[in-house]
Amino acid sequence: xxxxxEMWKAQGIDLKRNDEFLEAAGKxxxxxxxxxxxxxxxxxxxxxxxxxxxxxxxxEMIDHREKGGKxxxxxxxxxxxxxxxxxxxxxxxxxxxxxxxxxxxxDILPTNLCPLIKSGMGFKKGMLxxxxxxxxxxxxxxxxxxxxxxxxxxxxYIPTYIMEVPQKKDPxxxxxxxxxxxxxxxxxxxxSGVTITPEVLGEKIKLINARRKALERLYELxxxxxxxxxxxxxxxxxxxxxxxxxxxxxxxxxxxxxxLEERVKNGEGVVEPTAPRILVSGCxxxxxxxxxxxxxxxxxxxxxxxxxxTGTRYFDTPIVDETPTDIDGQLKAIADRYLNIKCxxxxxxxxxxxxxxxxxxxxxxxxxxxxxxxxxxxxxVEYEKVKRALNKEGIPLLRIETDYSEEDxxxxxxxxxxxxxxxx
Amino acid sequence: MAEYTKMWEDxxxxxxxxxTLLEALGKxxxxxxxxxxxxxxxxxxxxxxxxxxxxxxxxELMEHKEKGGKxxxxxxxxxxxxxxxxxxxxxxxxCGGAQFSxxxxxTILPTNLCPLIKSAVGFKLxxICPYFExxxxxxxxxxxxxxxxxxxxxxxYIPTYIMEVPQKKDAxxxxxxxxxxxxxxxxxxxxAGVTITPEVLGEKIKLMNARRKALERLYELxxxxxxxxxxxxxxxxxxxxxxxxxxxxxxxxxxxxxxLEKRVKNGKGVIEPTAPRILVSGCxxxxxxxxxxxxxxxxxxxxxxxxxxTGTRYFDTPVVDETPTDIDGQLKAIADRYLNIKCxxxxxxxxxxxxxxxxxxxxxxxxxxxxxxxxxxxxxVEYEKVKRALDKEGIPLLKIETDYSEEDxxxxxxxxxxxxxxxx
Ligand code: SF4
Ligand code: SF4
Numbered sequence: 001x002x003x004x005x006e007m008w009k010a011q012g013i014d015l016k017r018n019d020e021f022l023e024a025a026g027k028x029x030x031x032x033x034x035x036x037x038x039x040x041x042x043x044x045x046x047x048x049x050x051x052x053x054x055x056x057x058x059x060e061m062i063d064h065r066e067k068g069g070k071x072x073x074x075x076x077x078x079x080x081x082x083x084x085x086x087x088x089x090x091x092x093x094x095x096x097x098x099x100x101x102x103x104x105x106x107d108i109l110p111t112n113l114c115p116l117i118k119s120g121m122g123f124k125k126g127m128l129x130x131x132x133x134x135x136x137x138x139x140x141x142x143x144x145x146x147x148x149x150x151x152x153x154x155x156x157y158i159p160t161y162i163m164e165v166p167q168k169k170d171p172x173x174x175x176x177x178x179x180x181x182x183x184x185x186x187x188x189x190x191x192s193g194v195t196i197t198p199e200v201l202g203e204k205i206k207l208i209n210a211r212r213k214a215l216e217r218l219y220e221l222x223x224x225x226x227x228x229x230x231x232x233x234x235x236x237x238x239x240x241x242x243x244x245x246x247x248x249x250x251x252x253x254x255x256x257x258x259x260l261e262e263r264v265k266n267g268e269g270v271v272e273p274t275a276p277r278i279l280v281s282g283c284x285x286x287x288x289x290x291x292x293x294x295x296x297x298x299x300x301x302x303x304x305x306x307x308x309x310t311g312t313r314y315f316d317t318p319i320v321d322e323t324p325t326d327i328d329g330q331l332k333a334i335a336d337r338y339l340n341i342k343c344x345x346x347x348x349x350x351x352x353x354x355x356x357x358x359x360x361x362x363x364x365x366x367x368x369x370x371x372x373x374x375x376x377x378x379x380x381v382e383y384e385k386v387k388r389a390l391n392k393e394g395i396p397l398l399r400i401e402t403d404y405s406e407e408d409x410x411x412x413x414x415x416x417x418x419x420x421x422x423x424x
Numbered sequence: 425m426a427e428y429t430k431m432w433e434d435x436x437x438x439x440x441x442x443x444t445l446l447e448a449l450g451k452x453x454x455x456x457x458x459x460x461x462x463x464x465x466x467x468x469x470x471x472x473x474x475x476x477x478x479x480x481x482x483x484e485l486m487e488h489k490e491k492g493g494k495x496x497x498x499x500x501x502x503x504x505x506x507x508x509x510x511x512x513x514x515x516x517x518x519c520g521g522a523q524f525s526x527x528x529x530x531t532i533l534p535t536n537l538c539p540l541i542k543s544a545v546g547f548k549l550x551x552i553c554p555y556f557e558x559x560x561x562x563x564x565x566x567x568x569x570x571x572x573x574x575x576x577x578x579x580x581y582i583p584t585y586i587m588e589v590p591q592k593k594d595a596x597x598x599x600x601x602x603x604x605x606x607x608x609x610x611x612x613x614x615x616a617g618v619t620i621t622p623e624v625l626g627e628k629i630k631l632m633n634a635r636r637k638a639l640e641r642l643y644e645l646x647x648x649x650x651x652x653x654x655x656x657x658x659x660x661x662x663x664x665x666x667x668x669x670x671x672x673x674x675x676x677x678x679x680x681x682x683x684l685e686k687r688v689k690n691g692k693g694v695i696e697p698t699a700p701r702i703l704v705s706g707c708x709x710x711x712x713x714x715x716x717x718x719x720x721x722x723x724x725x726x727x728x729x730x731x732x733x734t735g736t737r738y739f740d741t742p743v744v745d746e747t748p749t750d751i752d753g754q755l756k757a758i759a760d761r762y763l764n765i766k767c768x769x770x771x772x773x774x775x776x777x778x779x780x781x782x783x784x785x786x787x788x789x790x791x792x793x794x795x796x797x798x799x800x801x802x803x804x805v806e807y808e809k810v811k812r813a814l815d816k817e818g819i820p821l822l823k824i825e826t827d828y829s830e831e832d833x834x835x836x837x838x839x840x841x842x843x844x845x846x847x848x
Contacts, residue, residue, distance in 0.1 A: 110804040110825070112536070142591040145569045148771050149805035162771060164597070167566040168588050172603045179596045347572050347586060375799065380534040381573035401534070 001055035007062065008054070011133035018128060021100050022054060025288050032294045036230055038270045040263070042256030043233050049240055053287070057092075057243055058130035064090055065136070070192045073131065073138035073158075075120065075147065077309045077341055078165050080181060080334050082320065085204040085246070086196045087188035092131055093242025094138065096120040097289030099404035101128055108153060114376045115403040116286065117146045124157050131243065132158065136191065139184070141165045143345040144378055161187055167347055169339060178335040185331060201330050205320045211246045212315035214253040219312065221260045222304050223363050226269020227277070228260040231303025232293045238310045239287045276301040276424045279365035281356050281386070283373040284309035289404060292371055295413050301420050305363040307356055308371070313341055316355075344378035352382070353389045360395050367396035367423040369416070374403040396423045428479045431486065435557040442552050445524050446478060449712055456718050460654055462694045464687070466680030467657050473664055477711070478554050481667060485558040488514055494616050497559035497582075499544065500567055501733045501765055502589045504605065504758050506744065508563075509670070510620045510628040511612035516555050517666025518562070520544035521710030523828040525552060532577060538800045539827040540710060541570045548581050555667065556582065561615065563608070565589045567769040568802055585611055591771060593763060602759040609755065625754050629744045635670050636739035638677035643736065645684045646728050647787050650693020652684040655702070655727025656717045662734045663711045700725040700848045703784050705810070706795035706803050708733035713828060716795055719837050725844050728787040731780055732795070737765050740779075768802035776806070777813045784819050791820035791847040793840070798827040820847045 008015060029050055049057070061071045070089040074081075084091040099115060101122025108125070109118055123129040132138075137159040140151035154160045163180050166173035189196055218237060221228055237256070241249055263269070278301050280292065285308060293303050306312065317340035321333040342352035360368055370386060372379045383399055390397045398419040402408055432439060453474055473481070485495050494513040498505075508515040520543025529537075529546035547553035561583040564575035575584045587604050590597035613620055642661060645652055661680070665673060687693070702725050704716065709732065717727055730736065741764035745757040766776035784792055794810060796803045807823055814821045822843040826832055 108808045110801070110807070112799055112804065112825075113801065142771060145769070145801040146805065148591060149768065149802050152772050153805070153808050162592070164590065164592050166588065166590075166600070167572060168586070172600055173588065176590070176596050176600050344573065345569070347566060348576050375536055375801075377534070377537065377569040377799075377801070378573050380536065381570065381577065383534070384532045384577050401536075 001052055001059065004055040004059075007059060008130055011058075011130055012127050013130055013133060014127045017126065018054065021098070021128060024100065025053070025098070026051075028288055028290075032232065032290050033236070036232065036270070036297075039233065040229055040256060040259050042252070042259045043236075045252045045256075046233070046236055046240055049244060050236070050287075054130050057245075058134050060245065061090055061092065061131070061134040065134070070136045070188075071134050072188075073135040075138070076141045076143055076165075077314050078141055078143060078338050078343070079139050079163060080184070080338060081246075082201065082204045082208050082334055083181070083185050083188050083196070085207060086201040087185075087192040087194045089188060089192060092135070093286070094120060094129070094131055094135070095242070095284060095286040096123050096129070097286035097404065101126055102404075104128070109150065112375050113150075114144075114146050114373045116284065116373055117150050119404065121150060121154065124154065137161060139163060143343060144376070146375070165345065167345065169346060174335070174339060177339050178332060181331050181335045181338075196327065198325055198327050198330060201327065202322070202325065205322055205330060205334070207246055209319040209322065211241060211250045212319050214250045214257065215241060215315040217257045218253060218260070219305060219315075221257060221264060224264045225277075225364060226267065226273040227271060227302055227304060228263035228269055230270045230297055231278070231280075231306075232290055232297055235285060235290065235293055235303070235306060235310065238306065238314060239285070241314065242286075242310070271302050276366040276420050277304040277364055278302065279305050279307060279356070279360050279363055279368045280311070280371050281307040281359075281368055282371035282379050283376050285371075286310060291402065291404070291406075291409070292369065292400065292412075295409065295416055296369070299413065299417050299420055304365055305359055307352075307359050309343070312355075312359065313343065317341055344382040349382060350385075353386055356386060357389060357393055357395065360390075360393075365395075367398065367419060369419070370397060370399045372399070372401045374401055428483070431483060432478070432554060435482075435486070435554055436551055437554060437557060438551045441550060442478070442554075445522070445552055448524065449477070449522075450475075452712055452714075456714050457656065457660070460656065460694070463657060464653055464680060464683050466676070466683045469676045469680075470657070470660055470664055473668060474660070474711075481669075482554040482558055484669065485514060485516070485555075489558070489560070494560045494612075495558050496612075497556065497562040499562075499571060500565045500589075501738050502565055502567060502762055502767070503563045503587060504608070504762060505670075506625065506628045506632050506758055507605070507609050507612055507620070509631065510625040511609075511616040511618050513612060513616060516559065517710070518544055518547075518553075518555055518559070519666075519708060519710035520547050520553075521713035521828065522547075523830075525550050526828065533574060536799050537574070538568075538570050538707075538797045540708065540797055541574050543710075543828060545574055545578055548578060561585060563587060567767060568800070570799070589769065591769065593770060598759065598763060601763055602756060605755050605759045605762075620751070622749055622751050622754060625751065626746070626749065629746055629754065629758070631670055633743040633746065635665060635674045636743050638674045638681070639665060639739040641681045642677055642684070643729060643739075645681060645688060648688045649701075649788060650691065650697040651695060651701070651726055651728060652687035652693055654694050654721055655704075655730075656714055656721055659709060659714065659717050659727070659730060659734065660711075662730065662738060663709070665738065666734075695726050700790040700844050701728045701788055702726065703729050703731060703780070703787055703789035703792045704735070704795050705731040705780050705783075705792055707797040707800050709795075710734065715826065715828070715830075715833070716793065716824065716836075719833065719840055720793070723837065723841050723844055728789055729783055731776075731783050733767070736783065737767065741765055768806040773806060774809075777810055780810060781813060781817055781819065784814075784817075789819075791822065791843060793843070794821060794823045796823070796825045798825055
């Protein structure tokens with residue numbers, strides 16, 4: 001993009017390190033993505049988005065702010081985009097997937113902390129991300145101990161608002177959550193100076209639902225055999241959903257799905273139908289964390305579904321009910337939909353386990369890889385319950401706990417190859 | 425202890441491993457406690473309690489059960505003992521402080537988990553702790569990710585009830601917590617088959633307040649110089665508070681305090697008044713975790729206060745208001761008091777930071793050791809804020825992150841000695 005360097009400079013980005021990061025990310029992207037055979041044509045748009053990752057979208061955000069709109073950074077699928085957009089805001093997912101920025105966070109965070117959180121803190125503190133710098137404020141939540149406590153430290157660098165996500169799903173927790181959603185609406189109104197009307201909120205509910213439906217359509221197509229799209233490509237689409245313009249994203253994803261439908265009709269796939277199909281379940285994977293998918297898909301197998309926040313948890317569970325026409329009803333519909341997401345931060349969270357089993361069947365998975373980021377306690381401890389349930393169903397399961405470094409890649413590859421042998 | 429063998433057998437302990445545990449415990453206790461000089465005579469009772477830790481108290485619990493009473497295991501200072509005892513129950517703190525049972529837990533829990541949780545779960549799995557075997561059920565809570573999720577798994581081995589502790593302290597959180605308290609009261613009534621009357625609840629509120637006041641009196645005396653009691657001994661008393669009979673415990677602590685008052689009056693201490701005074705702040709230390717205290721107090725310094733759950737967090741913050749005479753008022757008073765505890769599971773938790781500074785002054789501390797258990801995210805991340813605040817006040821600070829093993833003892837000793845040199 002023309003003028004990107006000036007933009008970064010004006011934002012205060014550390015230009016030298018930004019160059020280093022973009023170069024490294026570009027190289028990884030080339031290695032991981034551009035060597036895939038048989039890619040759908042529709043991935044061209046997403047390749048383009050990636051090639052401009054620090055340029056075009058941040059520029060759109062800055063333009064939006066110049067016109068008086070707000071840009072709000074989020075880190076979790078529980079923070080309702082509907083409300084941000086209804087207050088003339090743009091919501092952007094800021095979770096970070098690279099160990100490039102660890103060094104920037106090292107002196108203020110413990111080592112034994114999930115890489116996703118460390119990476120995010122590092123990008124902000126080191127002034128490495130034009131997305132962070134384009135935000136008016138960020139919205140954190142209380143989903144896990146690491147995030148909950150790190151927001152307090154974030155607040156020293158950028159204003160940080162906290163939404164409380166409860167820990168059980170009984171009626172009293174639903175009440176608390178609805179209240180938090182209402183408070184967030186007030187917060188957005190105050191920040192933006194906009195009063196959210198039922199008309200606009202209804203529109204934005206439809207907008208975000210449309211994004212969900214497009215993703216659902218994409219995932220639906222991944223149930224076919226042969227698979228019309230690689231797991232890597234589908235993951236990338238899910239990742240980009242968090243920060244691209246929702247209208248454009250939805251239409252591009254639907255275009256891609258049109259193409260994939262043709263493929264399915266013609267029995268055209270990206271790999272042999274005999275390649276083992278893997279369901280990945282666990283922690284989110286954010287750009288540029290394609291580590292697991294890359295290992296799996298260069299080992300003769302393919303990822304058919306991600307039961308993660310950058311996967312089904314983002315769009316699954318019924319969409320927000322579009323029937324209410326008053327604010328209270330709409331907020332309630334939003335609260336209800338979001339509290340159905342099956343994150344391991346809840347206790348108990350048995351619905352997730354049922355869903356993993358169901359997904360394994362629906363996506364015709366030959367095995368499940370349970371993926372956790374290092375030090376992510378909730379997903380890590382929940383593994384034991386998942387294991388018991390999957391063993392009972394006779395679904396093969398491999399557990400991977402890893403971070404963003406490449407140190408364990410060789411070892412992971414050996415373990416994954418062993419698993420694939422066992423299940424094929 | 426041969427007299428108890430039959431009892432241990434009856435409650436299903438793994439006798440062989442239990443013997444090994446008791447033997448190890450006796451030896452550690454001898455090394456850590458009985459080698460101290462100038463101990464107050466009043467410590468004899470607590471030595472006795474430890475010598476009977478799996479004997480006499482368990483016998484009392486079993487007798488209580490025979491008479492139809494309930495025994496409830498707890499793990500957290502947010503679970504109100506008032507309600508358990510008002511329903512005719514006995515509560516016992518079950519946090520684990522021993523390395524011994526950790527390998528048992530690691531068969532079903534991740535390695536990267538706080539040792540306190542692993543130790544406790546391991547005791548249950550290995551059938552090596554008579555307190556676990558005596559408990560009718562457990563009352564867990566949602567204070568940290570590790571505990572929240574581990575309770576779900578523990579529930580496969582012993583019925584585990586969960587109280588939600590909210591994550592902020594706003595009005596809606598207070599409401600939620602009050603409802604959780606009410607639900608817990610109903611749970612206790614159902615389990616015990618009794619109706620809790622305001623009379624009995626009022627009595628139990630007074631009982632628990634008396635225990636708090638006795639501990640407060642003890643800690644008050646630790647503000648003197650020279651110190652009338654070692655940190656190790658005071659820490660032991662706090663630990664025993666969690667499982668001893670509250671009436672007996674309170675009277676014994678008060679007896680000890682009478683003796684300590686005399687000491688203070690006569691200027692008699694356990695150590696030279698010039699020995700550096702340390703405030704310990706952070707994670708709880710459960711029996712037999714005396715690791716840090718032992719290192720500090722065999723390095724020429726002494727511990728004057730623990731800002732931990734096995735310290736000030738257990739009794740500090742106003743006692744429960746004794747004025748309400750109806751159940752609703754009483755439950756509200758209980759909820760209010762408990763929600764004032766300053767645990768790092770809350771966001772924000774700045775009151776804790778103010779309190780650490782206050783304690784450092786009140787207890788005339790020369791330095792603060794910030795103590796965290798490995799993988800305890802909330803205390804570990806909160807450190808950064810504590811550090812900033814203490815730096816500003818010019819209070820010397822050392823951070824220790826450790827587990828229950830003895831592997832790092834040498835290294836810790838070196839670091840602590842270096843710190844003591846710096847501050848004396
Ligand atoms: S991966 Fe786990 S620890 Fe990391 S942010 Fe998500 S829930 Fe928290
Ligand atoms: S020490 Fe920390 S991680 Fe361990 S139980 Fe307590 S709060 Fe949880």
